[in-house]
Amino acid sequence: MRDTAWKARILRAAAELFAEHGYHGTGIAQLEEAVGLRRGALYHHIGSKEAVLFEISTAPLRLMVEAAQAIEERVAGPEERFRELARTLLDNVAEHVLEWTVHYRDFTALTGERRREMLELRHRYERVWWRTLTAGMATGVFKPVPEPVVLKGIMGMFNYSYVWLRKDGPLPPGEIADAFCETFLSGIRA
Amino acid sequence: MRDTAWKARILRAAAELFAEHGYHGTGIAQLEEAVGLRRGALYHHIGSKEAVLFEISTAPLRLMVEAAQAIEERVAGPEERFRELARTLLDNVAEHVLEWTVHYRDFTALTGERRREMLELRHRYERVWWRTLTAGMATGVFKPVPEPVVLKGIMGMFNYSYVWLRKDGPLPPGEIADAFCETFLSGIRA
Numbered sequence: 001m002r003d004t005a006w007k008a009r010i011l012r013a014a015a016e017l018f019a020e021h022g023y024h025g026t027g028i029a030q031l032e033e034a035v036g037l038r039r040g041a042l043y044h045h046i047g048s049k050e051a052v053l054f055e056i057s058t059a060p061l062r063l064m065v066e067a068a069q070a071i072e073e074r075v076a077g078p079e080e081r082f083r084e085l086a087r088t089l090l091d092n093v094a095e096h097v098l099e100w101t102v103h104y105r106d107f108t109a110l111t112g113e114r115r116r117e118m119l120e121l122r123h124r125y126e127r128v129w130w131r132t133l134t135a136g137m138a139t140g141v142f143k144p145v146p147e148p149v150v151l152k153g154i155m156g157m158f159n160y161s162y163v164w165l166r167k168d169g170p171l172p173p174g175e176i177a178d179a180f181c182e183t184f185l186s187g188i189r190a
Numbered sequence: 191m192r193d194t195a196w197k198a199r200i201l202r203a204a205a206e207l208f209a210e211h212g213y214h215g216t217g218i219a220q221l222e223e224a225v226g227l228r229r230g231a232l233y234h235h236i237g238s239k240e241a242v243l244f245e246i247s248t249a250p251l252r253l254m255v256e257a258a259q260a261i262e263e264r265v266a267g268p269e270e271r272f273r274e275l276a277r278t279l280l281d282n283v284a285e286h287v288l289e290w291t292v293h294y295r296d297f298t299a300l301t302g303e304r305r306r307e308m309l310e311l312r313h314r315y316e317r318v319w320w321r322t323l324t325a326g327m328a329t330g331v332f333k334p335v336p337e338p339v340v341l342k343g344i345m346g347m348f349n350y351s352y353v354w355l356r357k358d359g360p361l362p363p364g365e366i367a368d369a370f371c372e373t374f375l376s377g378i379r380a
Contacts, residue, residue, distance in 0.1 A: 105212070150369065152351070157347040157350075158346070160347075189375040
């Protein structure tokens with residue numbers, strides 16, 4: 001196998017182990033066995049256990065940042081942008097539920113530069129939602145709301161979906177995103 | 191110290207260790223050292239490591255179920271009940287953020303009867319919100335919404351708060367709950 005194929009295989013096996021046993025609860029010996037490589041070869045491909053955690057837990061976040069920035073450039077209306085961000089987020093969660101499980105379980109185990117980079121990615125992602133909210137408020141499409149709290153609520157509503165959302169679940173992620181948007185945009189009061 | 195005091199001390203120390211290193215990543219030796227008890231005495235008080243995880247991760251959930259059922263009996267109007275459930279939930283999260291961190295990190299490590307009991311508690315809790323939503327829809331206070339999805343959204347918005355909510359944060363939990371309720375009840379569209 002080529003180096004990139006080995007690396008993908010190691011990351012997949014590690015994601016499964018970390019999601020089940022936690023990062024701290026997974027030993028390098030388990031990873032050796034799951035992948036079928038000795039320690040030396042394993043470290044050649046991955047560098048360190050923390051580097052694996054970093055790659056697993058930031059990969060879907062990087063995709064989200066890129067997608068969100070593309071949406072921001074392409075979609076001008078705050079409400080339409082809100083809806084596209086929502087759909088893209090739930091598609092991403094459904095596609096990478098294993099990686100998100102690892103992310104939310106163990107992102108606190110990242111240290112130093114890796115931790116800073118992960119937090120910086122989160123921040124860049126959330127800023128796109130923030131700018132969407134404030135643009136909507138500035139143009140009168142959205143009501144004045146306390147943005148920091150409402151942003152936390154939005155992120156919670158969508159991010160927490162890694163616990164229950166599945167690609168082959170009863171509703172497609174896009175429809176769930178639309179239902180969340182309706183609730184957020186127009187409320188549930190009659 | 192009396193047995194109950196020892197037990198409280200062990201649960202507190204274990205909650206701190208589990209929240210930081212994860213359940214699987216915490217050894218009994220670390221717990222012995224943190225509490226200052228030998229293994230035999232430790233097991234006398236707690237039974238097993240999984241029993242400790244169970245107590246830590248279900249204690250705040252039990253309080254929430256009791257509080258929610260009391261609110262359901264006391265508050266008739268669906269909207270008022272919604273608001274009280276929200277406030278009580280965020281107060282509980284802020285008060286027990288360590289236990290909730292352990293809960294969301296490692297509830298999948300609970301097995302057999304303990305897992306069933308934890309899921310049953312969650313279910314009983316969510317049913318109170320569910321009945322509040324459906325009562326509101328039946329009486330015309332709330333719009334017809336797809337309850338299962340909206341319930342997931344509500345739970346996500348509030349539960350995910352264990353990641354960022356702090357008792358001594360910039361806003362009291364009750365005010366955050368009110369802001370979340372406003373967003374859910376009347377939406378953010380102008």
